[in-house]
Amino acid sequence: MIQRFVGRSVRRKLMMIIGAAIFFALFVNGLALLIYDVDSYSASWLNDLQSQAEVVGRASIPAIEFDDPHAAASNLQLLSIRPTILAAAIYDGSGQRFAEFQLTNVVETIPSRAGPASHWISGSKINLFQPIVDRGRVIGTVFIRARYQLSDRITGYLAISGLVTLLSLVAALLLSLWFQRLFTAPIISIAEIARRIRATRNFHLRAEATTEDEVGYLATSFNAMLEEVTRAADQLQLADRRKDEFLATLAHELRNPLAPLRNGLDIMRVTRERQVPGAALAIERAEAMMDRQIRQISRLVDDLLDVSRISTGKLLLKCELVELAPVIATALETVDALFESRHHELVCHLPDDPVYVNADPTRLSQIIINLLNNAAKYTAPGGRAVLRVSVAGDELSIEVTDNGVGLDQVGLEKIFDMFHQVDASLERETAGLGVGLTLTRTLVELHQGTIRAQSEGLGHGSRFEVVMPIVAHVGASRAQ
Amino acid sequence: MPRAFKRLFIALRPLAVAWLVCFLAPGCEALAQSASVPPTEASVRAAFLYRFLDYVEWDRGHLEPGQTIVIAVLGNDEMLDEVQRTIAGRRSHEHPIEIRKLSAGDDLTGVQVVYVGTPSSAAIAAMAKRAMAASALLVTNAENALALGSDINFVETDGHVRFEVDLGNVERSGLRLGSGMLSVALRVRNSS
Numbered sequence: 001m002i003q004r005f006v007g008r009s010v011r012r013k014l015m016m017i018i019g020a021a022i023f024f025a026l027f028v029n030g031l032a033l034l035i036y037d038v039d040s041y042s043a044s045w046l047n048d049l050q051s052q053a054e055v056v057g058r059a060s061i062p063a064i065e066f067d068d069p070h071a072a073a074s075n076l077q078l079l080s081i082r083p084t085i086l087a088a089a090i091y092d093g094s095g096q097r098f099a100e101f102q103l104t105n106v107v108e109t110i111p112s113r114a115g116p117a118s119h120w121i122s123g124s125k126i127n128l129f130q131p132i133v134d135r136g137r138v139i140g141t142v143f144i145r146a147r148y149q150l151s152d153r154i155t156g157y158l159a160i161s162g163l164v165t166l167l168s169l170v171a172a173l174l175l176s177l178w179f180q181r182l183f184t185a186p187i188i189s190i191a192e193i194a195r196r197i198r199a200t201r202n203f204h205l206r207a208e209a210t211t212e213d214e215v216g217y218l219a220t221s222f223n224a225m226l227e228e229v230t231r232a233a234d235q236l237q238l239a240d241r242r243k244d245e246f247l248a249t250l251a252h253e254l255r256n257p258l259a260p261l262r263n264g265l266d267i268m269r270v271t272r273e274r275q276v277p278g279a280a281l282a283i284e285r286a287e288a289m290m291d292r293q294i295r296q297i298s299r300l301v302d303d304l305l306d307v308s309r310i311s312t313g314k315l316l317l318k319c320e321l322v323e324l325a326p327v328i329a330t331a332l333e334t335v336d337a338l339f340e341s342r343h344h345e346l347v348c349h350l351p352d353d354p355v356y357v358n359a360d361p362t363r364l365s366q367i368i369i370n371l372l373n374n375a376a377k378y379t380a381p382g383g384r385a386v387l388r389v390s391v392a393g394d395e396l397s398i399e400v401t402d403n404g405v406g407l408d409q410v411g412l413e414k415i416f417d418m419f420h421q422v423d424a425s426l427e428r429e430t431a432g433l434g435v436g437l438t439l440t441r442t443l444v445e446l447h448q449g450t451i452r453a454q455s456e457g458l459g460h461g462s463r464f465e466v467v468m469p470i471v472a473h474v475g476a477s478r479a480q
Numbered sequence: 481m482p483r484a485f486k487r488l489f490i491a492l493r494p495l496a497v498a499w500l501v502c503f504l505a506p507g508c509e510a511l512a513q514s515a516s517v518p519p520t521e522a523s524v525r526a527a528f529l530y531r532f533l534d535y536v537e538w539d540r541g542h543l544e545p546g547q548t549i550v551i552a553v554l555g556n557d558e559m560l561d562e563v564q565r566t567i568a569g570r571r572s573h574e575h576p577i578e579i580r581k582l583s584a585g586d587d588l589t590g591v592q593v594v595y596v597g598t599p600s601s602a603a604i605a606a607m608a609k610r611a612m613a614a615s616a617l618l619v620t621n622a623e624n625a626l627a628l629g630s631d632i633n634f635v636e637t638d639g640h641v642r643f644e645v646d647l648g649n650v651e652r653s654g655l656r657l658g659s660g661m662l663s664v665a666l667r668v669r670n671s672s
Contacts, residue, residue: 062660065531067524067640071664 010184018176022168030161034154041153046119049128052079053142057132060090064098064132064140072099080104084147086125090132091141098140114141124148186215190222203230249434253300257293264290292337307435310442317360317446321471324355324364324396328389331368338373342381346372349388355396356471363443370440371400371464378462379404391470398466406462407455415453416441444468522559524641525634526566529595529619532632533572535658538592542615542654549575549592552582552616554607556597559621563595588614595619596630604628608649615654626669631655635666642666 008016056075063071072090076099079085089100091114100110119128126148132140190207197205203226209219264286271279271286309315328350339346357364368387375385379402388399407415416437437453444451449468455461519527533549543549549572553560564579571577582594584603594611596604599622608629611618620630626646631653635642648671650657662668 059660059663062535062658062664065534066528066643066661066664068642068664 011180014180015176018172022172026165034157049144053130053144057142061134064092069099076101087145089143093139186210190219257297260293261290303435306439319358319360322359322361327361327365331365334369335372338376344376345384347386358471359447367440367443370436375400375402395467396470401463403461406458406460408458522562526562530567535661536617537656539654546574548578550578550580551593552580552591553595554582559597588616591616593617612653646671648672
């Protein structure tokens, strides 16, 4: 029963609830009224009969006193104006029947002797013995038998009650149909939107919040969830697209060194076979070139591994107390070839006194290399880059400034995002996977530091600054 | 169920009491016999005479509150005995009742009811005048007595004692009769 109810629609449920509530209320109300009515009806009916017996009894006092059954009978005859009275009798003081009356066409057995004051109901008739009292003395008794129309009364009452219940139910159901629209229309509208979204996968549909109650709140929440879903879906799509682009970039970047390597091998093979003059120089050059290319591939693979570690949260530092100067020296050494090949000028401002930081030296070096690489890559040949390392209070600042392509506002916002590249085209001049700055930022954050990018706009160069805590330092910076 | 027992007990109680009384009282048979004996005409008349008192109103001058009602019986010793037996010692409302034998020439002062037992028209007519003058209710038992000045006259019909009333005579005697009594009278006359 309950399962069947649960399975119904909201509309049907509402109708059933309203109908049941009204039926129950009317039923209880009707029952209470019926009980009250039956009770008061019986009381008033009895009261009425007793009054009539009293009247007839008093009128019959002389008849009894003067032993006149005719007068008594004519008194009883007065009861014939009440058709509900079937029979009546008067008994004298000794209880002997003295006079009697029966409604025409009715045959009733009248008690032959008077009984004590009482009333009783037999079937559909009520019987009453009422003493006739004169000056405190019982001189006789009146007997009345009347139709007891309780069943008619109950039947009539039930009929009216049933009719009222039926009409009320119909009115209530009509009313509920109207109310339903008020309550269920917004819910049904939301359900319809949900159905359409499932069918069409169109997450841009929205439910209309027409009320300010819980249903309105539901619609608002539903829309907010849709917004969330849309945003998440968009983000997923974007991430997916970035990954696709990354894969293409990766393939490209990995493919790039292969041609020079093959060329190098060819040069070495041809040189060895033909014994050409100056072979030793050619082979040396080829080896140097191949070494660069292999290091490039290694760097790419290292970056890839780091990206993977970032994604899985497994990038860990091996921190120790390190002096900054050797770390910077290593970094400068690493980028030196690149700066040279692009004819950039690199200016360094380093502190005079040793600065100690609690860091992973390899990673700290990687941070500086990445920033300098970035400056070299995004600056036209013959450009200028400045590395400024300074200490202010307990903080170390590593600042790399260039006069390269610069960044616009959008670029500044996304510069640290994974796979983001200023120029995403495969035909770009600069190589890379678009993970360098992401990696740099992660490494800086792992060192409890912060990184930020600044640019006056496209063509105005850019400035990257890393700030991280130091362990100890002495002295001020000096130009180098 | 206990209620049904209670009803049964209540219903049987009078029977039980009656049986106990009959069993214990000596002369129970005689008592039962006397109850079944039909009343004589004289006793019915005596009873009626007593009941008339409830319906008759005398002026204050003839019956003060608490004053004894005197019923005087003329010319019928049997009736006198019966009246004595039936009424003597009883009261009508707050009035004690006294029964007195009346002779033809007796003074009617202080008499409220006169019963003339003789059917003699002359006696009735004579008494009617005096009773009327004394504001006494005259009750008779003779044919045509109302015409002779009687207020209430006993009549026998179908073996039953009934009575007839002359409201004119009653009024002339300075009396009033209750309507309840008139409703059971065999005949109500209004002589002018």
